[in-house]
Amino acid sequence: MIQLTLVSILWALSFGLTAQVADLGTPFVTAVRTVIAALVFLPFLDARGLGRRRVLAFAGIGALQFGLMYLLYIAAFRWLHSAEVALFTIFTPLFVTLVDGVLERRLRWRFLAAAILAVAGTALCVWTRLGRRGLLLGFLVMQGANLCFALGQVLYRRLAPATGKRDRDLMGLLYLGASVVAVALAAPSVPWASVAGLHLRQWAVLLYLGAVASGLGFFLFNAGARKTDIGTLAAFNNLKIPLAILASALVFHEAVDWMRLVIGGTVLALALGLNGAGGPP
Template sequence: MSLLLIVSVLWALSFGLTAQVSGLGAPFVTAVRTLLAALVFLPFLNLKGMAPKRVAAFAAIGALQFGLMYLLYIASFRWLRASEVALFTIFTPLFVTLLGDLLERRSTGRVRLAVAVAVLGTGICVWPGLERTGLLCGFLLMQGANLCFALGQVLYRREAPATGRPDRELMGLLYLGAAALTMAVAAPWIQWHQVAALSLRQGAVLVYLGVVASGLGFFLFNAGARRTDLGTLAIFNNLKIPLAILASGLVFREAIDWPRLALGGVVIGFALALNGFSGGRP
């Protein structure tokens, strides 16, 4: 559980930082993040004795959990503020529990109730901005990203123990799958003169997002996911939200309606409690 807590702190600044480079385009930023993360763990990659089908399966999990997720996530910044992006990740733990229950053929009635309560809490937080153009599009992009991230977590948690390998030997394979997907998507859109014109600040932000937030962060998160139950994993998916919104308001000076956010947060917290009760079984 301590690993998941560390990651939540690491990710607190990533929403605001991602907003600062999202103008470079979701495909480019995603490709850089996943490629840097792959390079970090490439020295630890060990495929010896691993069946080709299993290699392909983990690469596919990485392409889903990191590659497609980031493409959708970064694209949402075109329509959403960083604090809104952070808030809309609220549904990830509900997806984690729902998908885990479906794969394990368990009852999901309480999860549906938790989803409804979380929708109410999110609505309280964003109701004044519902008339804003593009808000719905950004919201839907974020839910696609949440679903990809949740499914990747559940699949990795199910498949990794069977390999008998430590997480550091598997993460490079996941990142390579993500990098292959994102590089293929980004290649037709990359304008090299824009890449050459990157500022030092933009370069530093991309390195932090790729090496620390993505590389180290997802390694620790997936390692923690293997060592905890679904309910705890689901709840820790959302610990980053209050931290990220605080960072958006205090560090990046984004305008935030604190009373409304607090009220919505209380309702969302209740949804998390419901979700924890439904997903806390080992």
């Protein structure tokens, strides 16, 4: 769980940073993030002995979990504020649990209960009255992103152990698959005038999002997913949100409803406790 906790901390800053570069266009930002992440892990790639089908399978997982997910996630900023994007990721634990249940052909109720508690706890932290135009469309786009992310991590968790490979041996394949999808969609619509006028701060944000939030972050998250059960994995999908609120208060000095944060964080902790105390599923 240490790896999942570390990546939650890394991702706590990413919502606000993504909003700062979202105006560069969804395909361009997605392509830059995935290509940078691929460059970080290509030196570690070791596909020897995998066979063509497994190579394509892991590239496909990356195209889904990172490429398509990021296209939908960044597109959501067209209709949503960064806090709302963060809010609408709270349903990912349910998708993780349901996808795993479908693939296993049985639904484990303790894991589902932990996922529902994780959603409830996170909602208590960040839920506000919402009613703007375009909100429903943004919500639906985010659920598409959540489903892609959930399906990718569950598939990786199922397929990776059988290869006998380390996570760093495989991540290059995932990022290559994501990069192919992202670059193919970005190429016809790259805003070259905007790219030429990028400030150093914007390049720094893109570098952080690609190398740290995407590259290191997804590596740690998928590595942690292999070492934990599906209920814990589902709950950890939402830990980044209360941490992001905490970072907003302590780092950026933004106003925070501390009571809601404490209550929501407690419910999220109960989700992890329920899963851990239940014994074998």
